[in-house]
Amino acid sequence: MTDIATANANANATSGYSLKDLIGESTLRALATTLAETAPGFQRKRFLAVATDGLEPLSIMQRVHRVAQALDAGLPGSFATKLDAVIAAAPRAGGAFMNMGLCDFVASYGQHDPVASLRALRQLTAHGTAEFAIRPFLREDLAGTLATMSDWTADADEHVRRLASEGCRPRLPWSFRLDALVADPAPVRELLHALRADDSLYVRRSVANHLNDITKDHPDWVYAHVAEWDLDDARSAWIVKHALRSRIKQGDARALKLIGASDGAQAVVEQLAITPSRVRLGGEVELAFSLRxxxxxxxxxxxxxxxxxxxxxxxxxxxxxxxxxxxxxxGASTEIRITRAMRDFTTRTHHAGTHAVEVLVNGQRLAQGSFELLRP
Known part of the structure; x- marks a missing residue:
């Protein structure tokens, strides 16, 4: 699945398109058609009545949960029977976010049967990430759910291995915090260790983000954990660099040492140019300088x-x-140039005024300037 942040950015970049449109009346009707073909006794009208009732103001995650509610209303039989129908529909459900609704059905109605539910989430995650759906099971039974997830670290499917890491991130965006893991990350130690040199970038990115979460509460624990890794392995080295990105930006000497960077920065920034000096919302700002x-x-x-x-x-x-x-x-120097778009996102609304800009090298501020942002 496309990462949530990437999907959100794509939605912002596309004129007239909202992320929540991925679960709309047309896509819900398409899912209903699939279910009618794969689930005997499916109540199409009942499903659509629940799915579309008051749909417009709902956010994308509220719509994900609405799909789960509609599935429960429209599918006949016991939870086990409904679960079989959900799994059968997943390959044709109509995209990652719609499949997240299928996963949310498992989380919402399968707490009484964690064995069958976790088995289902393992199957469903390949079609739409189950990272959010697995968290209620972790909150209910941390040790038991982590035991199952630890087995997934050796799964042949990269989506399942990624779920093993992503699902138990202590501070997963768009979900509730796992307070027990925020307080003590020790239960995930062996799970993360098993994925330290995964061949899949998709998995490695999740492990890095997981460790980055932990650095916010237990940086010493992360340093001690990755110190046991073979950083001559490019896969492990990549994870560590991205896991410690927040600490690197702060100029943390331990983080810089682990990625092979110099302690401190013996350098100067020359000919810093920020252009244009005044930019309207929707425009771009270019930062250019020489580092010597x-x-x-x-x-x-x-x-x-x-x-x-x-x-x-x-x-x-x-x-x-x-x-x-x-x-x-x-004595050597290099030219550096970057362009940044100044447009609104769901995660950031820009406001008019003078915006200071700093060049940071190994966490040290070596130069600064500014530009003025104008709104229409």
Whole structure:
């Protein structure tokens, strides 16, 4: 499945399109047609009546849950019978978010039968991620659910292995926190260790995000855990670099050391240019500069930049973005250029005003400038 954040960004970038439109009347009718063909006794009218009642104002995740409610209303028989019908429909259900509705059916109505429910989520996750649906089972029985998920780390399907990591992230976006794992990440140690060199980038990205979650509460635990990994393995090294991205942006010496970056930054930023100096919402801002080493030896430098976004109350809040990692010989320099679009997203509304910009190298601010954002 496309990551939620990516799908959300795509929705924002597409004129007239909203993420919640992925579960609309037309797609619900298509699902009803599929169920009528695969589930004997399916009550199409009952399903659509529940699915479409008051649909318009509902968010995408509320619509996901509405699909689950409609499935329960429209499918005949016991939970086990309904579950078989849901699994059968999954390959033709009509996209990842609609399939998340199928997964939500399992979470909403299958708590009494965790063995069958977890088996179903393992099958369903290949069609639409079950990362949200598995969390109620973790909250109800952490040890038992994690035991099953640990077995999934050796599954041949990358979607199942990814679910093993993504589903138990302590701070998974768009879901509730798993307070027990926020307090103590020890129960997921062996699970994450098993995935430390997974061949799938899809899985490795999840492991990195999981570890990044943990750094917010237990950075020392993460450092101790990844210290046991073979960082000569490019797959493990990739996970560590992305897992520690927040710490790297802060210039944490331990994080910089793990990715092979220099401690500190012996360098200067020259000819910083932020253009245009005034930009309207919907336009772009370009950041360009030269980074020159002042060190006597070669160094590896992590280059980021921060934009201090103006908030509704007029104050500013910084957001750090990754740029690149560079290797510089003594006295050497490199040219760096990046363009950033200034348009509204569901996750950020831009406000007019002066936006400060900083160039960060190994977490140290080496240069700053600004631009003014104008709204229509």
């Amino acid at each position: 080493s002042t060190a006597q030896t070669a160094q590896r430098l992590v280059v980021d930049y921060a934009i201090h976004y103006v908030k509704k109350n007029g104050r500013a809040s910084p957001k750090v973005f990754k740029l690149k990692t560079v290797e510089l010989a003594p």
